[in-house]
Amino acid sequence: MSYEKVQDTFFEAFEGKYVRALITGPNEKIVKSAAYDSTSTPSSVIGRVEGGVEGFLDESQTPDGRFGAVVQYWLGDDDIDKFAFELSYRLRQDVLVKPFTRIFDYSTTDSDEYIEMMDIVGHCGDGYEWVVEEYGRKMINVPIAVPDFQIEEKFKINDGIMGGNFWYFCETPEAVLYAGDAIIDAIMEVEGATAPFGVCSAASKPETNYPEIGPTTNHFYCPSLKETLGDISKVPEGVNYIPEIVVNAIDEESMNKALKAGIDAALKFDGVIEISAGNFDGKLGDKNVNLLDILK
Structure with missing residues (x-):
């Protein structure tokens, strides 16, 4: 692939x-x-x-x-x-x-x-x-x-590992839903791994204007804010939806295997334009794993 x-x-x-x-x-x-x-x-x-x-x-x-x-x-x-x-x-x-x-x-x-x-x-x-x-x-x-x-x-x-994730950038709502179903099905085939959010439509960030309600929207990646944000928006051209998949697992091997299975499933759909991941410049988790490394 x-x-x-x-x-x-x-x-x-x-x-x-x-x-x-x-x-x-x-x-x-x-x-x-x-x-x-x-x-x-x-x-x-x-x-x-x-x-x-x-x-x-x-x-x-x-x-x-x-x-x-x-x-x-x-x-x-x-x-x-x-x-x-x-x-x-x-x-x-x-x-x-x-x-x-x-x-x-x-x-x-x-x-x-x-x-x-x-x-x-x-x-x-x-x-x-x-x-x-x-x-x-x-x-x-x-x-x-x-x-x-x-x-x-x-x-x-x-003791296990939490928070592994990837984003699949989509052109159409059909890609969000159909690829999402395939991704979750693929992850459930991996023993020891689970996707607690399913297909998650809200990526969050550590900093917030409203700390009393916890994590708020990662505005840089909100397609509906692309025009409002202008040059600081990080939404690529042609991308209208950015769902996130999060994986927790009993060990790193299971997590990486599940993420690879999910990415492989997502890439089979034409409406999926790109695959990325959510990170906070290494400030959130002490295990920083490159997507390309788990796909080898």
């Missing part, structure tokens, strides 16, 4: 903490609902937990023989108490409430750091919860109105 459309530029990535989990349920619809609901609102940039759906497993690949979704939940700092507190909202409000769901730790690392699930999820049973040994795991059984929700007793906290 030709990479003439890919700019000689870099993205910035940084270390983060993640929990990798497996949600199972009685059918594909319920599992996907739990997975996508619990990983919605990517918000690490404002100090909250963000998540992404890594992929799906059939009944032969899960501990309880049911359809499953592999999900990742991330925090960009080392505050484990905060991580656990924020994660509890995702699990209690978006997974526990789905009928007949179950959630397992799905880590493959040898990490000895854990989040105990009894205090943050198990006690939803209001003191009536209990621990059982099933599926080769210690599971907390939480009695609820549609009996019963189960969650593994401990989830490992792992």
Whole structure:
């Protein structure tokens, strides 16, 4: 494949903490609902937990023989108490409430750091919860109105990498949507990687005129501001849309493999004019990776 459309530029990535989990349920619809609901609102940039759906497993690949979704939940700092507190909202409000769901730790690392699930999820049973040994795991059984929700007793906290990204500059809205679908599908084929924002239509920047609301628009790359900004606009001629793809992954190899798969998918569409990446002159992340290097 030709990479003439890919700019000689870099993205910035940084270390983060993640929990990798497996949600199972009685059918594909319920599992996907739990997975996508619990990983919605990517918000690490404002100090909250963000998540992404890594992929799906059939009944032969899960501990309880049911359809499953592999999900990742991330925090960009080392505050484990905060991580656990924020994660509890995702699990209690978006997974526990789905009928007949179950959630397992799905880590493959040898990490000895854990989040105990009894205090943050198990006690939803209001003191009536209990621990059982099933599926080769210690599971907390939480009695609820549609009996019963189960969650593994401990989830490992792992070290991973966040923030890898690329932008695909588009001429048409069709290119944004069709290439975007293909990009996300390609990333989901890579084990260990996830795209927490999906196709993201808003690139941000560190500096802002409104710090109280967090990151604001990267105005240099807003096509609708090209005429207003004049010479300082960085939107190339013929580009009308600049979506961003962000990748978090269990390691750098998985991240780079996922980004390459996404870029390869994007370049198959005629409406994609150019590939670039979002960076802040190396000020955001300590890992600066050139796009061309991951495409070799």
